[in-house]
Amino acid sequence: MSDEPILYINGDYLPLSRASISPLDQGFLLGDGVFDVVSAWKGVIFKLDEHLDRFFDSMLAACLDSGWTREQWKEIIIETVRRNKLDDASIRFIVTRGTPKEVVADPRNFDATIIVWVAPYIFLADEKKRKQGVRLMISSTRGFPSDSLDPRYKCLDRLHSQLIRLEALSAGYDDAIWLDHAGNVSEAAASNIFIVKNDIVYTPSTGILRGVTRQTFIDLTREAGYQCEESVLTPFDLYAADEVFTTSTAGGALAVSEIAGRRIRGSVPGPVTSRLDKDYWELRESGKYGTAIHA
Ligand SMILES: Cc1ncc(COP(=O)(O)O)c(C=O)c1O
Structure with a gap:
């Protein structure tokens, strides 16, 4: 550089x-x-x-x-x-x-x-947390409803993201997720959220930025032979999940080890998270969907 x-x-x-x-x-x-x-x-x-x-x-x-x-x-x-x-x-x-x-x-x-x-290249978490998982809190700040500032705007106004990160970091967590105004799970400050329950993968369907990585993981999930549902999730679904992970351009999948004081059961990263993250990096290295910098 x-x-x-x-x-x-x-x-x-x-x-x-x-x-x-x-x-x-x-x-x-x-x-x-x-x-x-x-x-x-x-x-x-x-x-x-x-x-x-x-x-x-x-x-x-x-x-x-x-x-x-x-x-x-x-x-x-x-x-x-x-x-x-x-x-x-x-x-x-x-x-x-x-x-x-x-x-x-x-x-x-x-x-x-x-x-x-x-x-x-920026990773959302350091190497240790990428291996051991991150701890998320549920923020007291709710996401914008679509009749206010639709979360699909990728806009410069990020004060709300900063507020939820400040709240999470000062409470000793790594990051936070916010809920929508009905109390359903939306997304994290700069990533989308997935859960795995009984080998089915779920991700919130609305109230979110349409993450490019989120769509990539939905596609990879189905290609790997798992069912993937875009649905309504509540905090209970997170607490009771077998695996939870976030997705973003800053590192692909990031395993979650704890949500609001509840440990995620099983190994972290779980088997489905690990498999999908491996598929993601293989896809990137394959050059598919790629634009070469040096022509
Ligand atoms: C609020 C929010 N959700 C989700 C994402 C993940 O989007 P992508 O996978 O396109 O990086 C981001 C990325 O910055 C974000 O800011």
Whole structure:
């Protein structure tokens, strides 16, 4: 990796220390922007098209227009990764409503701010926790209902995620999940949740960000011959599960060892979690759904 990360920002490739946005940028002032995070492993970006689909959906729903086609996005993303000389990378691309032309700005009149930032590959947990599992609490903060800020927006406004992480860390847990307003399980601060019960795999169907890794694990589960149900889960289902794991671009599956003071029965990671995580990394290394950084 070069000494300093190189960011793409509004038409330029700049070292981090020289990359800046205006303090009036609406992304900074209002959290008015959307983003996505894709990862590269061994020089191959996984499911870039799926991440761009989600990104374009978020932009469309938020009335944001980067002015770029998907192909242009792909080119800039790949070029930014190349310039950082990283084969294992987490790649964040961001569009905000930019800097307003007046103090009280009409949100329809904007020039988007565009940033691509590449960091070394990020795992949600350290190596020890990846082996032994993480401890999750159930947060007192509920997720946004879809008639407020639909969780499918991958938007910059992440204060609620920070609040649930703060609550979890200060209570001695590694992370937290939130429930929806009906008390059903939604997701964790930056990952989706799965349980295994009697060899059937379940994951919440609504009130969630549509994780690209979540869909990959649903597909892998079925390919491995297990039944996978997208359904309504309550905290009781988590407590009584044989296995619980989370999924994210930051590491694939992460086994859970404890939820709100209840130990998960059996070995951690459990057999189904281990099998699916192995399949996930094999899929990544196969190059399927991959975009090579070095053409
Ligand atoms: C709230 C939330 N849920 C789920 C995920 C997992 O999504 P993906 O698998 O696409 O990384 C993320 C990722 O950042 C997230 O922020």
